Amino acid sequence: MPGFKKFASDMRGNTAIMTALAIVPILLATGAGIDMMRANNAQTVLQAAADAAAIAGASSGLTLKADIDGLVEEYLKANGAIDVLGNVDKIESKLDKSKRTFEVKIRGKLKTSLMNIAGISDMELGAFSEVVMGGAALEVALVLDNTASMNSEGRLDSLKVAATDMIDRLMGLKDSGADVKIGIVPFADYVNVGLSNRNEPWVDVPADTTTTTNVCNTSYPDATSSNCRKESGIWNNDGVPTPYTYDVCDWNYGAPKTTCADQTYHNKWYGCVGSRPSPLDASIGSMSTPYPGLQNTSCPAEIMPLSANEASLKSQISSMNAVGSTYIPQGILWGWNVLDSSQPITGAKSKSDLAAAGGTKAMIIMTDGANTKSADGQYHWGSDVAAADAKTASLCSNVKDDGIKVYTVSFMVTEVAAQNLLTNCASNPSMAYSADNAAELAKAFDDIGDSLMALRVSK
Numbered sequence: 001m002p003g004f005k006k007f008a009s010d011m012r013g014n015t016a017i018m019t020a021l022a023i024v025p026i027l028l029a030t031g032a033g034i035d036m037m038r039a040n041n042a043q044t045v046l047q048a049a050a051d052a053a054a055i056a057g058a059s060s061g062l063t064l065k066a067d068i069d070g071l072v073e074e075y076l077k078a079n080g081a082i083d084v085l086g087n088v089d090k091i092e093s094k095l096d097k098s099k100r101t102f103e104v105k106i107r108g109k110l111k112t113s114l115m116n117i118a119g120i121s122d123m124e125l126g127a128f129s130e131v132v133m134g135g136a137a138l139e140v141a142l143v144l145d146n147t148a149s150m151n152s153e154g155r156l157d158s159l160k161v162a163a164t165d166m167i168d169r170l171m172g173l174k175d176s177g178a179d180v181k182i183g184i185v186p187f188a189d190y191v192n193v194g195l196s197n198r199n200e201p202w203v204d205v206p207a208d209t210t211t212t213t214n215v216c217n218t219s220y221p222d223a224t225s226s227n228c229r230k231e232s233g234i235w236n237n238d239g240v241p242t243p244y245t246y247d248v249c250d251w252n253y254g255a256p257k258t259t260c261a262d263q264t265y266h267n268k269w270y271g272c273v274g275s276r277p278s279p280l281d282a283s284i285g286s287m288s289t290p291y292p293g294l295q296n297t298s299c300p301a302e303i304m305p306l307s308a309n310e311a312s313l314k315s316q317i318s319s320m321n322a323v324g325s326t327y328i329p330q331g332i333l334w335g336w337n338v339l340d341s342s343q344p345i346t347g348a349k350s351k352s353d354l355a356a357a358g359g360t361k362a363m364i365i366m367t368d369g370a371n372t373k374s375a376d377g378q379y380h381w382g383s384d385v386a387a388a389d390a391k392t393a394s395l396c397s398n399v400k401d402d403g404i405k406v407y408t409v410s411f412m413v414t415e416v417a418a419q420n421l422l423t424n425c426a427s428n429p430s431m432a433y434s435a436d437n438a439a440e441l442a443k444a445f446d447d448i449g450d451s452l453m454a455l456r457v458s459k
Contacts, residue, residue, distance in 0.1 A: 139362070164318075
């Protein structure tokens with residue numbers, strides 16, 4: 001048996017055969033590991049895309065199935081879900097109004113690489129995401145700067161667009177069963193509580209009067225001018241330096257002429273209210289001390305109590321006009337009144353009712369600059385900015401202590417102190433936004449809208 005012994009003792013051929021036989025399972029094991037790693041990475045992408053699609057669908061306000069499905073598919077594509085799957089077997093989206101949930105499911109196959117050697121050409125993958133919407137009640141006060149400086153650089157128009165878009169988005173929550181109401185508080189140095197409230201016990205308005213007095217005036221009917229020219233200057237438009245031109249002439253006035261005639265003066269209330277005595281000017285309630293109605297005083301458009309009427313809210317935003325100077329405490333105070341269930345403005349849920357509904361009260365304070373006026377008794381014609389800032393900070397603290405979420409938006413604000421004041425006013429720094437242009441303002445309002453919708457991924 002020498003030949004057999006020689007063959008048995010020479011292991012070189014055996015090793016080659018065994019190596020050849022062993023390399024197949026090694027390749028399969030390696031291929032399986034690589035494909036499993038690809039599958040894990042694909043699953044991560046798939047889940048993130050499903051979460052993004054669910055959040056987008058839940059916050060879109062869409063109700064038609066075809067529209068919702070189209071939006072979900074668009075987000076899945078944009079976030080790479082379609083790319084990682086060789087074949088998509090199923091995409092499902094579901095809005096459940098009773099449960100206040102929005103679901104997204106995606107299922108498909110990932111093509112394998114080395115596992116294909118063993119006849120496994122693809123692996124099944126899927127992702128499921130469920131977004132739970134916020135509480136059943138949402139009450140929001142939009143406290144919006146309507147001062148004269150908002151006429152500069154298209155600021156008021158930009159605000160109208162951003163606020164209108166927010167109303168659209170928040171009111172879309174009603175389609176999922178939420179009780180959503182929004183109030184609007186345009187502010188300048190004063191706010192306008194509305195002529196219809198004249199006889200309410202919480203406001204003290206003097207009777208309108210008419211007085212006729214004989215007044216003498218001196219004029220120069222023979223005046224002549226020469227060497228007229230244009231000159232330029234800069235005036236302070238509620239904190240915004242504004243250039244202007246004016247005519248300058250050399251005058252020869254001639255002889256004066258005095259004429260006397262009866263003139264009629266009207267003392268009239270236009271809906272503007274001022275401040276109550278300190279410390280009531282930083283608190284609400286205590287209606288035994290009413291708000292002072294100020295005659296012959298201008299103020300922005302009338303405030304709008306909490307409402308679920310989307311068309312009326314948009315109309316109110318559209319009617320805003322920019323007048324007056326900045327006294328931020330007045331806006332915050334009346335935003336707080338709008339969100340409170342007691343007088344002077346009723347219609348908000350009580351704290352207990354809101355808690356039972358799992359709801360939220362929120363105030364969004366938007367301004368384009370620092371305080372330029374301060375309180376001087378019931379009027380706001382003082383110039384003590386430090387006092388106005390201190391009153392702003394006190395009101396912000398009181399509002400937050402009352403359980404109201406506070407968001408702030410500074411629009412084209414360059415003063416560091418003013419930006420810090422708004423940042424500190426917000427419930428936390430992440431809820432303080434800064435915008436330098438119309439696009440950034442719109443983005444800030446969009447982000448706040450997302451936060452107010454209180455969406456969270458539950459599965």
